[in-house]
Amino acid sequence: MLPFLPPEILDLIVDHLYNEPTALKACCVVSKSWIPRSRRHIFARVKLDTARATESWAKAFPDPSDSPAHYTRNLWVYGHGVASADVLPWIRSFRHVQKLTMTTFGPRGVSLAHLHGFSLTLKSLNLTRVCATVSEIIGFICSFPLLEDLSLSPKARDIRADGWATPLVSPKLTGSLMLYGESGSIARGLSELLDGPHFSTIWVQCNAEDIDSRTITDLVSKCSETLETLYLAYNTLNYVAPPPVDLSNASKLKHLRFQWSGPDIQWITTVIQAAQFKAPLHITISLASIRPIPPSQNFLGWHELDHLMVQLWTSHSILPKILYCIRPQEPVASLLPELAKRGFVHARVDPRLTHPVARSVFR
Template structure:
């Protein structure tokens, strides 16, 4: 039997699984992925899935008008490939763009930034309500023209939402508030930055409750209602595993009420990062800790540029003894980081922790 003629041989084709593996390996190489789209139909769909996995609408670089021009037929656009959507273009929430934005129905992470949208009228987010039933992470960066009911309405339109990040420069809380009938489970992380006192109060009123495992608060003391923060931590105490508090410009003569962590039995990490630290507040909060899972307490000190009074020194020494006691009795390792402080002041305020090597300058190797 003679061998087949070379000119009549057909080249074997790779299985679809192998082609998909090759394209997936190029997920972070957009230039090569674009070449794959032009090379073969068998690579086209898989390449598009990675090219349009993350979509950003920005008025200066990739506006929604450019998207509408590139994909005039919304039903055939690659919007359904998107898993992450970032909106910085105010025209996305306009009625004209509604047809083009609705096909983003498989998004899992949504980011909306209304800073700089301008205009005297309030910004409506109604067009984004229920955009994707699969959204699990929502990041909102809002300004003065975004009313709180609009924000809460958007949050409650995603039933699978776990992680929530809110950054507000100034709140707008008009009258006529109606509590939604349903709300997400909120089992992931909550990040608060800026002025969010009204939004936190509305979140506490939601019927489904709050079950965050991680809470991160970063704000100025005058921008938050300290009692609301206490209520927020208490509301999530049964599920809370990580707590991070960063306050700025804390007046030494006026401290917020201490947190009650006695019911946070799953707490593993506790982090305080304050300018002009009110040490008594930290001590009173730590005295309520009951979690046997807690492994590390981190306190970041900054701008301790004052000559401490005798009463203040005693308060620091009380914190010093408490942290050492927690380390000895419960194996909770304290970590004191400091920056921009007067030389020698940390060892004077926290002598035992300094002697045992638990204090460290932020610039040193950890």
């Protein structure tokens, strides 16, 4: 087929179909010259979530060096089936991946060390339910020099402690960090990296199962100079507050949010008091997942927080917001009277209370 339009115009036409897989496949049969541009979008996102999907890929492209894997920018790898040694050659053929998601990478698969640096263009990494040692996880992270964004959701029983050594070289990690679950040992590993981290956004969840939550608060404090957004979700069963987070150097902080399920509201007050207010700051405290304890047990702590937030709003134009779900015997508005009077306390109906069975549980 002889093109009647310049190649640049034809490329633009194909590019406009980037999110239309059926149309892109049709473009591949129009002309051989259209195939490379169409494949760039067809294989930009690849999801291998089952052993059958893995087998289908290997069967369709038996030669890794001649597969369209080099077009892939976003790769999802799920399940133990894709972690066997016989698929390593074509896994490494995804050499231009910029975002990688991996989950259930268990002991039956290959070591993470075998996948070190398979894509030197990687900027975003999401590891979920990875069964490995701290050395393997930190070493894997440090094998990608351009890595910026990191999301980790390990399970405590799958993370095996070992006498790991800090890698000599590590990525700057200047993007976002999302840390879920029992992540104390991983947080310690990240905070000890020689060249980082320097996250601008941190979303971290501290659980009661963490042996030492100080490792998580130390990681947040170490990144305080570069932080612009901080989301702290603390869920505790033993009613012990974590160590305070040092935000005395957080001069770039713009968004500070707490999701609190601990009884000691004084912890939040301590963190806010230490924060710098050199940039416009929004402070949100979400009490959506807790039932506040009776005022007689923590009355002064709540009123101290109320006074501090109003003072910051008046003196520094800090925008506070208190969110909570309506449940029986939740006196949040009465515990924060000044904030409630100024319209900063927002109650929302808990959707679980609309279900008959849930209503009997939450009464």
